[in-house]
Amino acid sequence: MPLMLNPHAQAGTPYADVERAVINRDAAAEARRLIGRCPAHAPTPLQALPAAAAAHGVARLHIKDEGPRFGLNAFKALGGGYAVARVVARTLGEEAGAEIDIADLAEGAHRDLTGRITVACASSGNHGRAVAAGARHFGCRAVIYVPHDTLPARIAAIEGEGARVVRHSGTYDDAVADVEATARREGWVVISDTSWPGYEEIPVTVMTGYTVMAAEAMEQMAEQGLAPPTHVFIQGGVGGVAAATLGTLAETLGDGCPKMIVVEPAAAACLLASAEAGRPSPATGDLDTIVGPLNCKEVSAVAWPVVERRATAFATVTDPQVLAAIRRLNDPMGGDPAIGAGPAGAAGFAAFAEIAGDEGMRAALGLDETSSVLLFVTEGRVAGVDDAAA
Numbered sequence: 001m002p003l004m005l006n007p008h009a010q011a012g013t014p015y016a017d018v019e020r021a022v023i024n025r026d027a028a029a030e031a032r033r034l035i036g037r038c039p040a041h042a043p044t045p046l047q048a049l050p051a052a053a054a055a056h057g058v059a060r061l062h063i064k065d066e067g068p069r070f071g072l073n074a075f076k077a078l079g080g081g082y083a084v085a086r087v088v089a090r091t092l093g094e095e096a097g098a099e100i101d102i103a104d105l106a107e108g109a110h111r112d113l114t115g116r117i118t119v120a121c122a123s124s125g126n127h128g129r130a131v132a133a134g135a136r137h138f139g140c141r142a143v144i145y146v147p148h149d150t151l152p153a154r155i156a157a158i159e160g161e162g163a164r165v166v167r168h169s170g171t172y173d174d175a176v177a178d179v180e181a182t183a184r185r186e187g188w189v190v191i192s193d194t195s196w197p198g199y200e201e202i203p204v205t206v207m208t209g210y211t212v213m214a215a216e217a218m219e220q221m222a223e224q225g226l227a228p229p230t231h232v233f234i235q236g237g238v239g240g241v242a243a244a245t246l247g248t249l250a251e252t253l254g255d256g257c258p259k260m261i262v263v264e265p266a267a268a269a270c271l272l273a274s275a276e277a278g279r280p281s282p283a284t285g286d287l288d289t290i291v292g293p294l295n296c297k298e299v300s301a302v303a304w305p306v307v308e309r310r311a312t313a314f315a316t317v318t319d320p321q322v323l324a325a326i327r328r329l330n331d332p333m334g335g336d337p338a339i340g341a342g343p344a345g346a347a348g349f350a351a352f353a354e355i356a357g358d359e360g361m362r363a364a365l366g367l368d369e370t371s372s373v374l375l376f377v378t379e380g381r382v383a384g385v386d387d388a389a390a
């Protein structure tokens with residue numbers, strides 16, 4: 001399995017203004033406070049897997065299981081829903097010339113006005129579902145463009161939130177470009193999880209919502225009397241959740257920051273390609289992978305400065321490795337808890353398992369029997385993939 005140490009890593013250097021402009025503790029605390037006020041929200045479980053830790057030659061393995069998040073099967077609900085809330089509050093506030101309280105919106109205020117707002121995005125599933133759910137919650141309309149290879153179960157989940165789904169004939173990146181052009185004509189507000197020049201604020205808000213995941217995990221470890229992990233694995237699509245996670249850990253843990261490994265499908269490794277090139281660069285793979293949510297050709301420009309500085313290494317996984325990881329998480333060793341995972345959710349565990357079984361990669365990352373590893377199963381079970389893995 002390819003593993004590349006990050007030649008641009010700035011581990012140990014102070015958290016910089018260029019990073020703080022994207023991910024910072026004040027905005028993260030505000031997101032946590034507002035998301036925490038939502039009655040539908042509850043922290044997701046942090047599971048200990050001692051049998052898997054022993055089998056893979058590390059001291060501890062913890063998995064943050066994002067399947068239950070908001071009942072929407074993925075951490076993505078933290079970002080898309082939060083961004084819809086902020087956009088609706090800002091739009092109505094500008095119209096009214098007064099500040100609109102997000103908590104009031106969440107409780108059903110201003111429904112006569114929110115119905116005029118249409119939000120839109122491109123997504124291979126989870127972000128679209130999150131935006132659709134946010135739109136339903138706040139009384140707006142939602143249009144979600146899905147790439148050609150989106151699984152039927154993911155489309156059904158978006159439609160289940162009341163959104164209109166547009167099946168695009170191209171890739172995720174093609175759908176991003178088209179939804180942006182159509183939104184400009186139609187007056188829709190694009191709630192994208194990726195950024196491009198001139199469109200940064202909303203993706204940063206989406207990423208700020210994602211910071212809740214790592215912040216919760218750190219708090220849960222502390223509550224269990226555990227020190228922060230020594231190694232963290234986080235999946236990369238456009239790099240949004242990697243930036244949110246790496247930025248949160250780098251800012252809050254400083255010198256005690258763990259080694260952080262960003263994991264992508266070999267067929268769509270745009271973050272690895274960008275690290276190799278030293279600037280945002282497209283993936284060189286064929287974009288043919290079952291790991292739909294990570295199947296992105298282009299990085300998010302706003303995420304890149306944090307990922308570039310804070311990633312210890314970039315790892316890639318293949319579809320068979322991901323399928324094996326789904327199976328193992330579902331049917332664990334010893335008395336470990338079973339965790340339902342979709343392909344993007346299992347990719348971090350797949351990379352960890354490969355690295356832990358290879359002396360050279362263990363040594364490169366300083367992974368040994370004293371290590372404490374934290375993984376994120378970023379999405380729960382997804383019908384259609386798990387069946388193939390069963």
Ligand SMILES: Cc1ncc(COP(=O)(O)O)c(C=O)c1O
Binds near residue numbers: 235
């Ligand atoms: C389950 C899951 N994990 C990880 C990611 C990667 O997130 P990002 O695109 O912000 O890198 C996604 C993106 O859709 C996802 O749905």
